[in-house]
Amino acid sequence: MTRNAPLVLVVEDEAPVRRFVRAALEVAGYRVVEAESAREATAHAAGWRPDLVVLDLGLPDGDGLEVLQVLRDSLRIPIIVVSARGQEATKVAALDAGADDYLTKPFGVPELLARLRVAMRRGLGVVRSGPDAIWRAADVTLDLARRVVTRSGTAVHLTPTEFRLLALLAQHAGGVVTHQQLLEEGWGPAALEQPHYLRVYMSQLRRKLETDPARPRLLLTEPGVGYRLVESDDGGLTS
Amino acid sequence: MGWAVGPIVVAAGVGLVLRPHLAPADLAMLMLLGVVVVAARNPRWIGVLGTVLAIVGYDLLFITPYYRFSVSDTAYLITFVVMLIVGLAIGHLTSLLREAAQHRAQRERIASTRLVLNERLGAVASADELAEVTAAVLTEATGASCRVCWVARGTTVEAVIDGLGQPRIDHGLRDGVLAILEGSLPHYLTVDGWLVHRIQEGERLWGVVTLDPGEPPRALLDQVPFLAAVLGQVGTILERRETAAAHEAVRVEVEAGRLRTALLSTVSHDLRTPLTTIEGSASTLLTGQDAIPQATRAALLEAIQDESRRMNRLIGNLLEMVRVETGALPVRRSWQPIEEVIGVALLRVEPRLAGRAVEVDLPEDLPLVAIDELLMEHVVTNILENAARHAPGETPIRISARATEESLEIRVRDHGPGLPDAVLAAGSSATVPRGRPIGPGAGHGLGLLICRGIVSVHGGTLTLANAPDGGAELTVRLPRGVAPDGPAHEEEVTA
Numbered sequence: 001m002t003r004n005a006p007l008v009l010v011v012e013d014e015a016p017v018r019r020f021v022r023a024a025l026e027v028a029g030y031r032v033v034e035a036e037s038a039r040e041a042t043a044h045a046a047g048w049r050p051d052l053v054v055l056d057l058g059l060p061d062g063d064g065l066e067v068l069q070v071l072r073d074s075l076r077i078p079i080i081v082v083s084a085r086g087q088e089a090t091k092v093a094a095l096d097a098g099a100d101d102y103l104t105k106p107f108g109v110p111e112l113l114a115r116l117r118v119a120m121r122r123g124l125g126v127v128r129s130g131p132d133a134i135w136r137a138a139d140v141t142l143d144l145a146r147r148v149v150t151r152s153g154t155a156v157h158l159t160p161t162e163f164r165l166l167a168l169l170a171q172h173a174g175g176v177v178t179h180q181q182l183l184e185e186g187w188g189p190a191a192l193e194q195p196h197y198l199r200v201y202m203s204q205l206r207r208k209l210e211t212d213p214a215r216p217r218l219l220l221t222e223p224g225v226g227y228r229l230v231e232s233d234d235g236g237l238t239s
Numbered sequence: 240m241g242w243a244v245g246p247i248v249v250a251a252g253v254g255l256v257l258r259p260h261l262a263p264a265d266l267a268m269l270m271l272l273g274v275v276v277v278a279a280r281n282p283r284w285i286g287v288l289g290t291v292l293a294i295v296g297y298d299l300l301f302i303t304p305y306y307r308f309s310v311s312d313t314a315y316l317i318t319f320v321v322m323l324i325v326g327l328a329i330g331h332l333t334s335l336l337r338e339a340a341q342h343r344a345q346r347e348r349i350a351s352t353r354l355v356l357n358e359r360l361g362a363v364a365s366a367d368e369l370a371e372v373t374a375a376v377l378t379e380a381t382g383a384s385c386r387v388c389w390v391a392r393g394t395t396v397e398a399v400i401d402g403l404g405q406p407r408i409d410h411g412l413r414d415g416v417l418a419i420l421e422g423s424l425p426h427y428l429t430v431d432g433w434l435v436h437r438i439q440e441g442e443r444l445w446g447v448v449t450l451d452p453g454e455p456p457r458a459l460l461d462q463v464p465f466l467a468a469v470l471g472q473v474g475t476i477l478e479r480r481e482t483a484a485a486h487e488a489v490r491v492e493v494e495a496g497r498l499r500t501a502l503l504s505t506v507s508h509d510l511r512t513p514l515t516t517i518e519g520s521a522s523t524l525l526t527g528q529d530a531i532p533q534a535t536r537a538a539l540l541e542a543i544q545d546e547s548r549r550m551n552r553l554i555g556n557l558l559e560m561v562r563v564e565t566g567a568l569p570v571r572r573s574w575q576p577i578e579e580v581i582g583v584a585l586l587r588v589e590p591r592l593a594g595r596a597v598e599v600d601l602p603e604d605l606p607l608v609a610i611d612e613l614l615m616e617h618v619v620t621n622i623l624e625n626a627a628r629h630a631p632g633e634t635p636i637r638i639s640a641r642a643t644e645e646s647l648e649i650r651v652r653d654h655g656p657g658l659p660d661a662v663l664a665a666g667s668s669a670t671v672p673r674g675r676p677i678g679p680g681a682g683h684g685l686g687l688l689i690c691r692g693i694v695s696v697h698g699g700t701l702t703l704a705n706a707p708d709g710g711a712e713l714t715v716r717l718p719r720g721v722a723p724d725g726p727a728h729e730e731e732v733t734a
Binding site (some may be wrong): 068088106108157158159160161162163187193194197199200201202203207212213214215216220221223224 | 730
C-alpha cells in the first residue's frame with residue numbers, strides 16, 4: 001500500500017461490514033479509514049482529508065443526509081451513499097443533495113469497486129467530461145463535441161432532447177443520474193410534473209441504441225432513482 | 240243482540256203457526272233448534288240468554304194454559320232442563336271451536352310474521368336497518384305504527400327514547416321505558432294508550448318496541464300475545480346473528496393464526512436453509528484451511544454468495560408483503576412503459592437463468608401504465624424466478640405483453656411441470672395452502688401471494704393457469720386508465 005493510494009473513508013456502524021469493505025478495498029489498492037458514527041465521520045473527514053467517502057445513510061447517531069451535507073460542504077470529494085432497498089426516496093434525496101452514487105445493501109464487492117472506480121475518476125479529474133469527450137461502449141459511440149452518435153459505424157438520428165439526455169448520462173457514465181436531473185436537462189424545471197416524458201424518451205433512446213431494447217445493456221434503469229449509462233469501454237470519456 | 244236471538248224468535252213464530260198441528264214435544268224440538276243455532280253462532284253468554292229466552296217462550300207459548308206461567312208447567316221440568324243443558328253444552332262446544340280457530344289464526348299470523356322477520360332480517364347488516372325492518376314488519380302485522388330501539392348494557396332511557404324517535408312521548412312513557420330497562424315490569428305496559436313491549440329472548444333484553452295507538456286511539460292490548468311470540472323470535476334472530484358474528488371472528492382469527500404459523504414456518508425454514516449452507520461452507524473453509532482443493536474452495540465460496548442472495552430475496556419478499564399488507568409504505572404510482580420494468584426484472588434474474596433462453600415479446604406501441612415500478616418489478620422478478628426454478632433448465636421461458644381495451648396484460652409462460660393443483664386452487668383466494676411450508680424456497684405460495692397483493696393494490700389481477708400443452712402460465716392484468724399526453728413530437732437532428 002503506497003502513500004499515494006487513494007484514501008477512502010468508510011462510514012458504517014456495523015463492524016463486520018467495515019471489515020469486509022476494508023479487506024476488499026485494500027486488496028483493490030485503496031487505503032481505508034473507518035468511522036462508525038456520524039461524529040467520527042465528520043472528525044475523520046477533517047483530520048484525514050480522504051479522497052472518497054462511502055457513507056451508510058443509516059447511522060445510529062445522526063441523520064445520514066445531514067452528515068452528507070456536512071461532508072459535501074467541507075470537502076469537494078466524491079461521496080457514495082449506502083442504503084437498504086425500499087429506501088429509494090432517501091437515495092434520491094442523497095443524490096440530489098450532492099452524493100455521487102449509491103449502493104443498495106446488501107451489495108457485492110464488484111459493485112462496490114465499480115462505483116468507487118467511476119467516482120474516483122471523476123473526483124480526480126481523470127474523466128474528461130467536457131463537451132469534447134467521446135463515450136464508447138459495445139457498438140455505440142457518442143461524440144459530444146461533434147454531436148454524432150453511431151451504432152456499428154452507422155449514424156443514429158436523435159432529436160435534440162434525446163441528445164441532451166444522452167449527453168448528460170454520458171458525462172456521468174458509470175454513475176447514476178436521477179429522474180429530476182434528467183427531466184430538468186431535457187425539459188427544464190417545469191417538466192418535473194411530467195415524469196413520464198423521461199420514460200418515453202428513454203424508451204425511444206433504447207430503441208435507437210440497444211440491440212434488444214427490452215433487455216438493455218447500455219442504458220440501465222435504476223428503479224425508483226434514475227438511469228445509468230454504462231461506463232465507457234476505455235474507462236472514462238476520452239478526447 | 241236483538242238479532243242474535245233472532246233464530247229463537249223465528250222458531251217461536253213457526254211454532255205458533257204450527258201449534259194446532261203439533262205435539263208439545265215437537266214444539267220443544269223446534270225451540271231447541273233455535274237454541275242450537277243461537278248458541279253455535281254467538282258468544283257463550285248470548286247462548287245462555289237465548290236458552291233462557293227459549294225456555295220462557297216455550298212455557299208461555301206452547302204449554303197450556305198459554306200466555307201465563309202455571310203450576311202444571313212443572314210437568315215439563317225435564318224438557319226445560321234438557322233445553323238448558325243442550326243450550327249450555329252447544330254454547331260451550333262452539334265457543335271452544337271458535338277459540339281454537341282464533342288460536343289457529345293467531346298462530347298462523349305469528350308464524351308468517353316470524354317467517355317474514357327471518358327472511359327480511361337475514362338480508363340486512365346494520366343495527367339501524369335491523370330496527371327499521373323489524374318496525375316495518377310489526378307495523379304491517381299489527382296495523383299500529385311501531386318503533387324499535389335496541390338496548391345494550393348501559394343504554395340510557397334518553398338513548399332509547401331518542402332511538403324510538405317518538406315526538407309524542409311523555410313522562411309516563413319515559414317512566415315505562417325506564418321500568419322496562421330496569422327489568423322491574425312484566426313484558427309490556429301501556430301508557431296513555433301506547434303499548435311498550437320488551438324485545439326479549441330468555442333472560443336477555445334486546446330492545447324496546449312501542450306501538451302508537453294512533454288517532455282515534457285504538458286498543459292495543461289484544462296485540463300483546465302476538466307481540467310476545469313474535470318479539471321472542473326477533474330476540475332469537477339477533478342472538479343467532481351475534482353468535483354467527485362471534486364464530487366468524489373466531490374463524491378469521493384462526494385463519495390469521497394459521498397464516499401466521501405457515502408464514503413463520505416458511506420463513507424459518509427458508510432462512511435456515513441458506514444459513515445452514517453459509518455456516519457450513521464458512522466453517523469448512525475455516526477448519527479445512529489449505530487442505531481444501533482450490534476447486535472445492537471456490538465452490539464453497541460461491542455457495543456462500545448464492546445463499547446470501549437467496550436470503551436477501553426472501554427478506555425482500557417479506558418486506559414487500561408487509562409493505563403491501565399493512566399499507567405502511569405508500570405505493571407510488573407513475574406512468575411508465577412496462578417494458579422498463581420487465582427489462583429490470585430480466586436483468587435481476589439473469590444470474591438464476593443460467594443462460595436459459597428467454598423469449599421477450601413486447602409490441603412497440605404498448606401504452607404507458609400507472610404503476611409503482613419497484614413493486615411491479617418485484618412481481619415480474621418473482622414470476623420469472625418461479626418459472627426459472629420450476630421449469631427444467633433447457634426449456635425456454637416466454638414473457639410477453641399486450642394491450643386490450645381495458646388492460647395491459649403481462650404473461651409469463653414456462654415449459655415446466657405446471658402449477659400444482661393446490662396452488663391453482665389457492666390462486667382463487669388470498670389464502671395460502673395449509674400445513675406445508677410455503678415460499679420462495681419451498682414452493683410458490685409466498686412469492687405468488689405477494690405478487691397477488693401488489694397487483695391488486697394496482698387494481699389488477701393475477702391469474703394462475705396451466706397451459707393445455709403443459710407448463711405454467713401466469714397473467715398479470717393491469718388497468719390501463721387514461722394515460723397522460725406524451726411530450727411534443729421532435730424532429731431528429733443529429734447526423
